[in-house]
Amino acid sequence: MPLEDYENQLYYSCIGCGSCRVGYKSFMPICPSGEKFGFDSYYAVGRLKIARGLLDGTVEWSEALLDRLFTCLGCAACNELCYHQTGMKPLDIIMEVKRQLVERGIAHPRNKGVAHTRHKEIIKNFKNYHNPYGRPSRTQTEECNQSGAEILYFVGCQRTWEAPQIVANETIKLLRLAEVDFCMLMDEWCCGSPLLATGHQKAAREIVKHNIEAIEKLGVKTVVCDCPTCYITFRDSYPNILGKELPFKLMHKIEYLEGLINSQKLRPVKEVPEKVTYHDPCTLGRLGKIYESPRNVLNSIPGLEMVEMPRNRESAWCCGSGGGVAFSYPDFATWTALRRLDEAESTGANLLTTVCPICEKTFVAALGTDKRAIKVCDVSELLLRSLE
Structure with a gap:
């Protein structure tokens, strides 16, 4: 507007x-x-x-x-x-x-003194590789482009190249254990969020159009996003750019996993003796209003003790990597992440868990610059431990 x-x-x-x-x-x-x-x-x-x-x-x-x-x-x-x-x-x-x-051409890397020189690199990477990291698309699993499935698991570029990739593999294991008939995109492009977050809406249109057409070809009824940013970008930005509603139902992974537990297709039975605190990703929480699903999944795991940070749900402190800041102001992103890690440690938890690959990657990177005793993991990792 x-x-x-x-x-x-x-x-x-x-x-x-x-x-x-x-x-x-x-x-x-x-x-x-x-x-x-x-x-x-x-x-x-x-x-x-x-x-x-x-x-x-x-x-x-x-x-x-x-x-x-x-x-x-x-x-x-x-x-x-x-x-x-x-x-x-x-x-x-x-x-x-x-x-x-x-x-207006003001936020352009060619301008002297602009702190966003990586924006030019990001745009170039999108043109050549359709993701911000400049890496070619790769085949995912046997489920790629499988016709007839009603569920599409949209992995996202973070899980594919940047954040711990084992989580995507573990999510696939969970879907298989629940006997979900699902598919994945062979040539999955980034959702386009980095372009939108840095103001490059016109450049994002091609990405949006490709993703929608690729998903429509598979004829799926539901798209399950691993990344909260992908989820919000699909939900909010795609209809605005396309001028029409999405032709499929959209869910975040943690909502879908909660449903599999409620329907007893996944049954957490093994004890996981960990003390954890949960970080609400900004996109999933404040923008997506999904606060209880991850907590319900965690509370379904036997032996797991969950403690809340002082700032949680609507009041959660950001991980530091949103809005393109991780690309343009990496030191600021690390500063923000370390403040959140301090808050997590103050609870006495030995694990900080979340459901966002961007948050997870940011916290892990921050721990590499300033050691803390606390570890970081995805909720799906804990869930899988309670099943195997």
């Missing part, structure tokens, strides 16, 4: 109260960029003032805005309290400003 369409919200809904700095219900610090860099312009409240200034001409479209806007993790923490108080979602406006910075 054009920035001009947010004029009433910017002038009459946002009163500059700063509630977007703290978590909904917890009232603890919640905006990583604001906490890291300190100035109002790194919080949603300041970013909305910038947007207002761009509308009335008191702020110029310039490179001076880039760090303020592109350090936004897109975690949607600012949306929670602000939406309940005013009915507005600051992240929508922030994303539109980012998009316009790209459209």
